Amino acid sequence: MIPKRLIYLYIFFTLTVFSSCQKKTILIPKETKSKTEIQKLIVTADKFNTNKQFDSAFYYYNKAKINCNPENNTDAYVHCLSNMAEIQQDQYDFIGSETTVKEALPFLNYIEDSADWKIYTILGTNNTNIYNYDNALYYFNKALALKTDETRKLKTKNYIASVFIKQKKYSEALQILLALSINKNIQENPETYSKILDKTGFCYFRLENRVALSFYTKSLDIKSELKNDSELGKTYYYLAEYYQKYNPALSTKYANLSYDKYTITNCIDNQLRTLALLIKNNSDTELKKNSITYVQLTDSIFEIKQKAKNLFAKIKYDSRKEKEENLKLKSQKIKNELQLARQETRNIISYVIILLALVFIIILYFYLISRANREKLKATYHSETRISKKLHDELANDVYHAMVFAENKDLSIPENKKQLLDNLDTIYSRTSDISKEKCPINTEEDYKTSLKQMISGFYTTNINLLVNDLDTIAWDEIEKTKKITIYRTIQELLVNMKKHSKATLVVITFKKINTNIQINYTDNGQGIDLNKIVLKNGLHNVENRIFAIKGSIDIESNPGKGFKIFIKFPLQ
Numbered sequence: 001m002i003p004k005r006l007i008y009l010y011i012f013f014t015l016t017v018f019s020s021c022q023k024k025t026i027l028i029p030k031e032t033k034s035k036t037e038i039q040k041l042i043v044t045a046d047k048f049n050t051n052k053q054f055d056s057a058f059y060y061y062n063k064a065k066i067n068c069n070p071e072n073n074t075d076a077y078v079h080c081l082s083n084m085a086e087i088q089q090d091q092y093d094f095i096g097s098e099t100t101v102k103e104a105l106p107f108l109n110y111i112e113d114s115a116d117w118k119i120y121t122i123l124g125t126n127n128t129n130i131y132n133y134d135n136a137l138y139y140f141n142k143a144l145a146l147k148t149d150e151t152r153k154l155k156t157k158n159y160i161a162s163v164f165i166k167q168k169k170y171s172e173a174l175q176i177l178l179a180l181s182i183n184k185n186i187q188e189n190p191e192t193y194s195k196i197l198d199k200t201g202f203c204y205f206r207l208e209n210r211v212a213l214s215f216y217t218k219s220l221d222i223k224s225e226l227k228n229d230s231e232l233g234k235t236y237y238y239l240a241e242y243y244q245k246y247n248p249a250l251s252t253k254y255a256n257l258s259y260d261k262y263t264i265t266n267c268i269d270n271q272l273r274t275l276a277l278l279i280k281n282n283s284d285t286e287l288k289k290n291s292i293t294y295v296q297l298t299d300s301i302f303e304i305k306q307k308a309k310n311l312f313a314k315i316k317y318d319s320r321k322e323k324e325e326n327l328k329l330k331s332q333k334i335k336n337e338l339q340l341a342r343q344e345t346r347n348i349i350s351y352v353i354i355l356l357a358l359v360f361i362i363i364l365y366f367y368l369i370s371r372a373n374r375e376k377l378k379a380t381y382h383s384e385t386r387i388s389k390k391l392h393d394e395l396a397n398d399v400y401h402a403m404v405f406a407e408n409k410d411l412s413i414p415e416n417k418k419q420l421l422d423n424l425d426t427i428y429s430r431t432s433d434i435s436k437e438k439c440p441i442n443t444e445e446d447y448k449t450s451l452k453q454m455i456s457g458f459y460t461t462n463i464n465l466l467v468n469d470l471d472t473i474a475w476d477e478i479e480k481t482k483k484i485t486i487y488r489t490i491q492e493l494l495v496n497m498k499k500h501s502k503a504t505l506v507v508i509t510f511k512k513i514n515t516n517i518q519i520n521y522t523d524n525g526q527g528i529d530l531n532k533i534v535l536k537n538g539l540h541n542v543e544n545r546i547f548a549i550k551g552s553i554d555i556e557s558n559p560g561k562g563f564k565i566f567i568k569f570p571l572q
Contacts, residue, residue, distance in 0.1 A: 033067040038076055041067075045083065054087045059315050061087075070107055078104045078111050078119070085122050089129075092269075098126040113146040120146075121159060128163055136163050150185060158192075161199060170203040177203065191231070194222040198235055205242055213242060230270075233261030237274055244277070252278065399427060441487050443480045448473075451487060455508065458494045465494075468509040473517060477571060485545045485569075486519065492542050493521050493565065501525025501563060512571075519567040527557045 033041075045060035065080035085101035088094075101122045108116050120143035127136035137160065144156045157176050164173035177200045180186050186193050201215030216238050223231045236258035243251040255278045262270040402423045409416040442450045452470065459465050475483065490508065497503050503525030511518040539555075542565075546553045551569030 035073055035076070038064050038068050038073065042076060042079065045080070049083060049087070054091065055315070058084055058087050062315055074107050074110045075112075075115070078107055078115055082115070082118050082122060085126075089122060089126060092129075094126045094129045098123060098130075101126075113148050114152070117143050117146050117148050117152050117156075121156065124159055124163075128159075128166060131166075133163050133167050154180060154183060154186060158196065158199075165199065165203065168206070170206045174200065174203045174207075190222050190226055191228065194219040194226070194231060194235075197222070198238055201242075202238055205238070216242065229261045230265040230267055233258045233265070233267065233270060233274070236261060237270070237277070240274075240277055402427065441484050443483045445476075447475050447483055447487075451490070454487065454491060455494065458498060458506075462504060463498070463506065464504060465506045466508070468507065470508075470510045473510050473512055478517070479572075482549050482569065485549050486517075489542050489545050489567065490519070490521075492545075496539070497523050497525060497563075501527075503562070513568075515571050516568050517571060521565045521567070522562065524562045527559050527561050527563050529559050530555065530557055 041060050041064035045057045045064065048054075048057035048060065061080045061084045065077060065084070068077045068080065070077040081100055081104040085097040088097035088100060101119055104119050108119060120139045124136045124139035124143065127133070127139065140156055140160045140163065144153060144160070146152075157180060161173045161176040161180070164170070164176070177196055181193070181196050181200060186196060197215045197219035201212040201219065204210075204212035204215065216235060220232070220235045220239070223235055236254045240251045240254035240258060243254065255274055259271060259274040259278065262274060402420065405416075405423065406420055409420070411417050411420060441447075448470065452467070455465065455467055494506070497506060501523055503523035506521075506523040508522075509520045511520070543553055546567055546569060549569050551567060553568075554566045556564040556566075
């Protein structure tokens with residue numbers, strides 16, 4: 001690996017160069033107004049908002065917002081955003097409203113809980129109207145968890161009940177509504193109390209409990225005293241729904257009353273809902289008349305909503321564009337002055353980077369050559385050490401014993417002479433095995449022949465060696481490294497067999513199964529105890545080689561019952 005000092009040094013120089021190469025920060029003047037000026041804009045916007053001149057209110061709120069620094073005037077900034085979002089919400093631009101109000105979220109920790117409550121309820125209402133009820137409940141519950149006054153908490157619970165109704169969870173909604181209906185603060189506010197009664201009656205209606213009628217009737221009495229046409233239209237609609245099943249004529253009557261009240265207040269959405277109910281109950285002439293009106297109102301409300309969305313978007317865009325143009329004019333002079341100096345700096349830095357890159361490449365080149373030479377020397381050393389150890393462990397002792405035998409025995413005796421020749425033959429075989437282990441392996445077209453020749457070298461008069469289906473394997477499709485691994489693995493198994501197993505029969509079977517090659521080795525030697533074996537030398541080498549080619553290996557053996565090994569590895 002490259003020394004860490006070299007890497008750190010290069011990184012240090014590179015970062016130093018690039019830091020000087022970065023574009024110098026252009027200090028664009030920021031157009032801001034004082035808190036007094038911003039407050040005047042907000043007061044103007046509040047007046048328009050109170051008078052329901054929403055387009056003008058939105059314009060001044062937006063103008064105050066873009067000239068307000070949220071870091072040192074957070075309350076004013078959030079106030080503008082929340083009111084802009086409410087205006088968009090009232091004009092049915094729920095997506096635009098959510099986009100606007102979310103700009104205030106990063107500042108909620110710096111304002112009062114009452115302002116937080118307003119932000120969360122706006123978000124909850126927007127998500128309710130775009131049918132994202134889980135998100136709506138999430139925001140309403142966050143609002144409920146705030147430390148606010150009792151009135152806000154009651155309103156929040158009412159909002160949550162409304163979401164449950166949208167989700168058709170009428171029983172859950174009833175639990176909240178019934179608790180609200182007996183609350184003293186609610187009962188002292190006739191308008192809110194009548195709305196709670198309407199929702200309670202609706203839940204009972206959906207649960208097919210006719211007690212709903214008593215809640216509708218009580219609500220209607222309260223609203224009649226208040227003379228609130230919009231709320232009367234809502235209760236009439238609930239009664240029309242209630243009687244649709246039991247008394248269609250009475251249902252139509254209440255639907256017409258509802259439509260008249262909504263027409264007076266110009267509640268187009270509610271007019272459409274009431275017309276849809278009338279169309280279900282009407283026939284012939286009335287059906288046609290109401291259907292035409294429904295289509296006309298649908299076109300009208302779509303146009304109104306679209307105009308509102310476009311208007312708010314245009315106000316935002318025009319204000320932002322005006323501010324950006326002013327800032328561009330003020331910053332253009334600074335940009336021009338910096339351009340020449342920046343170009344000169346870029347040229348110098350480019351030369352330095354090229355020089356550093358060349359130096360690094362040269363250092364890296366010589367380092368890699370040096371490392372490769374060291375690795376070659378290390379590999380040679382390990383190879384020579386391994387051969388030396390093998391010669392010492394496997395041959396030196398045998399040669400010494402053969403020499404002692406020759407000195408102390410009468411070689412004229414045929415048995416002693418035969419024993420000496422057998423010992424020399426064993427020494428020769430082991431020498432041949434070591435030679436074969438280190439010899440190069442032909443992995444080209446003659447690989448199969450080389451493999452057969454290597455295996456046949458282990459035939460003796462005492463060992464019967466069978467090889468099955470070696471010719472069925474398409475060796476040309478197998479990678480060179482895998483061929484070498486298989487060659488060395490089989491060689492290792494046969495050497496171990498010859499040294500330790502005392503086997504007289506060895507069977508090696510080759511199979512191709514789907515995209516894998518399987519090699520099964522079996523001998524009838526003395527076997528081993530797998531519970532006591534410590535994998536080293538030959539078997540350890542076999543395991544490492546097979547794992548290196550992403551293969552698997554299983555061993556089965558018991559003392560006196562032979563030795564089996566199953567090898568499998570992928571073709572590719």
